[in-house]
Amino acid sequence: MKQLFFVVMLCSVTAATAAEPSVDHFSSKYGNIDHPGYKILRTKPLLPADFDQQVFDELWKIWPKQYHSLAERASPEERRRLTFSRYGLHEAPENTGHTGPALGYVDDGMSGWVMNCFSCHGGTVAGTVIPGLPNTHFLLHTLVEDVRLTKLRLGKILTHLDLGSLHMPLGTTRGTTNSVIFGVALGSLRDVDMNVHLDNPRPEYLHHDMDAPPWWHYHKKKMLYADGFSPKNHRVLMQFMMIPRNGPETLKSWEPDFEVIQDYIQSLEAPEYPFAIDRDLAAIGEKVFSANCAECHGTYGDNEHYDQRIITIDEIGTDPLRWESLTSEYRAWLSKSWLSRYGEDPVIADTAGYVAPPLDGIWATAPYLHNGSVPTLWHMLHPDERPQVWSRTESGYDTEAVGLEITTFNEVPADVGKSSERRLYFDASKPGKSTAGHVYPNRLIEEERRAVLEYLKTL
Numbered sequence: 506m507k508q509l510f511f512v513v514m515l516c517s518v519t520a521a522t523a524a525e526p527s528v529d530h531f532s533s534k535y536g537n538i539d540h541p542g543y544k545i546l547r548t549k550p551l552l553p554a555d556f557d558q559q560v561f562d563e564l565w566k567i568w569p570k571q572y573h574s575l576a577e578r579a580s581p582e583e584r585r586r587l588t589f590s591r592y593g594l595h596e597a598p599e600n601t602g603h604t605g606p607a608l609g610y611v612d613d614g615m616s617g618w619v620m621n622c623f624s625c626h627g628g629t630v631a632g633t634v635i636p637g638l639p640n641t642h643f644l645l646h647t648l649v650e651d652v653r654l655t656k657l658r659l660g661k662i663l664t665h666l667d668l669g670s671l672h673m674p675l676g677t678t679r680g681t682t683n684s685v686i687f688g689v690a691l692g693s694l695r696d697v698d699m700n701v702h703l704d705n706p707r708p709e710y711l712h713h714d715m716d717a718p719p720w721w722h723y724h725k726k727k728m729l730y731a732d733g734f735s736p737k738n739h740r741v742l743m744q745f746m747m748i749p750r751n752g753p754e755t756l757k758s759w760e761p762d763f764e765v766i767q768d769y770i771q772s773l774e775a776p777e778y779p780f781a782i783d784r785d786l787a788a789i790g791e792k793v794f795s796a797n798c799a800e801c802h803g804t805y806g807d808n809e810h811y812d813q814r815i816i817t818i819d820e821i822g823t824d825p826l827r828w829e830s831l832t833s834e835y836r837a838w839l840s841k842s843w844l845s846r847y848g849e850d851p852v853i854a855d856t857a858g859y860v861a862p863p864l865d866g867i868w869a870t871a872p873y874l875h876n877g878s879v880p881t882l883w884h885m886l887h888p889d890e891r892p893q894v895w896s897r898t899e900s901g902y903d904t905e906a907v908g909l910e911i912t913t914f915n916e917v918p919a920d921v922g923k924s925s926e927r928r929l930y931f932d933a934s935k936p937g938k939s940t941a942g943h944v945y946p947n948r949l950i951e952e953e954r955r956a957v958l959e960y961l962k963t964l
């Protein structure tokens with residue numbers, strides 16, 4: 506299996522070079538990078554730096570032998586690409602010189618890399634970078650582990666994630682993160698006015714990984730998050746910066762920025778499917794979709810309509826851990842806090858299950874379901890054939906199954922030892938990672954599923 510990662514890394518070098526022209530074409534079309542909100546996100550440091558340029562440049566020195574020797578022989582540009590590939594980082598569309606921080610980081614002015622929202626909310630599909638697309642390549646925990654070792658080697662000071670990750674998993678699979686629990690942990694140290702109380706009792710954490718949703722759905726949503734419990738306002742989007750160092754005044758002073766950032770997120774549109782579509786088949790698929798799927802997912806095209814619905818956990822049958830992980834105490838805290846304007850923006854404390862999301866740009870956001878367990882739309886439409894262990898290729902796009910190009914396994918190969926390699930495998934037997942549920946496509950005959958698959962490319 507070691508070879509697999511090696512090959513993946515090598516491919517990424519060639520693929521990244523070959524895909525370059527389309528990156529520019531796409532990025533100027535999607536991601537609205539001229540919006541002032543994009544500029545704030547790309548330039549304003551809102552957290553302490555996670556590491557500096559020297560640490561980044563030397564990460565490869567602690568890689569396992571075979572990747573180490575590959576990096577050692579590489580030019581500085583290739584080494585940057587190998588490093589981006591290992592951790593799931595992407596070049597920002599405007600950063601044509603390919604220097605300094607990746608899309609998901611901001612320069613703090615002292616060569617420090619500060620995490621921003623795009624670390625999870627800026628991704629690549631079919632070799633194309635799109636801000637607002639979930640970063641389904643991100644390996645946050647692996648990055649933080651390697652940063653910690655490199656800092657220790659260089660005698661540098663450890664910071665919040667280096668230490669935090671010793672107590673909390675940041676993400677156990679490529680592309681997914683434990684971010685909901687980060688929010689719970691940070692929130693537990695605040696009172697309703699955002700004052701910090703480090704001695705507050707710690708709640709019990711139900712760790713689980715999530716696949717971030719695309720930002721271009723934001724303008725269609727009434728309430729936020731997988732279970733639709735949270736009001737849609739700019740303050741809720743500020744939870745990411747609630748580390749104790751950012752006290753109540755600092756946090757509140759950034760409110761005007763977050764109004765602009767919310768406006769940016771609200772402005773985003775889904776990218777168009779860049780490969781061939783059989784329009785006749787898609788037209789048949791649209792009818793099947795209207796009869797079987799639109800009641801929950803809405804309609805598209807000329808008669809666009811989306812009325813956000815929450816489907817109960819028993820009815821939808823997908824992995825319940827995300828839903829169970831937010832306690833009623835947590836939801837009650839949010840409903841009384843500054844974040845919800847002290848309840849003026851209502852919180853649904855007893856949300857019943859998961860939101861049926863809009864499906865605009867669904868071709869681009871694989872893997873599917875809130876936990877990122879289903880690698881392609883074909884597998885969404887064939888609930889009994891979803892792979893239980895799979896690993897994606899770096900930049901392959903499967904136009905037949907519509908989604909990630911994957912290799913499937915019966916179990917995680919026995920020779921995969923290190924947790925950094927284990928994270929390259931999605932293993933549905935682990936907590937929070939079930940592929941179960943959403944069996945509605947079983948109502949359809951094979952021809953209907955084929956037609957719906959074609960229709961989904963058009964959204």
Ligand code: HEC
Pocket residue numbers: 621622623624625626682684685715716717718719722723726728729730731732742743745746766770
């Ligand atoms: C470590 C990864 C990570 C970072 C960093 C991050 N997010 Fe998210 N974000 C997520 C995940 C995962 C979800 C899904 C949470 C859920 O549904 O419970 C999410 C959900 C959202 C949503 C809800 C969308 C919807 O359709 O309901 C918005 C909006 C959002 N994030 C904005 C932001 C902003 C703005 C920032 C930066 C200030 C940010 N996020 C930073 C991972 C992240």
Ligand code: HEC
Pocket residue numbers: 794797798799800801802816821823824859860861862864867870872873874875876882885943945946957
């Ligand atoms: C009764 C409501 C309901 C019906 C009917 C329904 N869905 Fe869904 N669908 C959901 C919910 C709820 C989710 C989110 C589940 C989760 O993430 O755990 C979902 C998720 C999805 C996703 C993944 C979205 C993503 O971003 O990961 C796709 C694709 C999808 N549905 C397609 C379909 C198709 C095609 C049909 C018709 C054959 C259909 N659905 C019928 C409720 C429904």
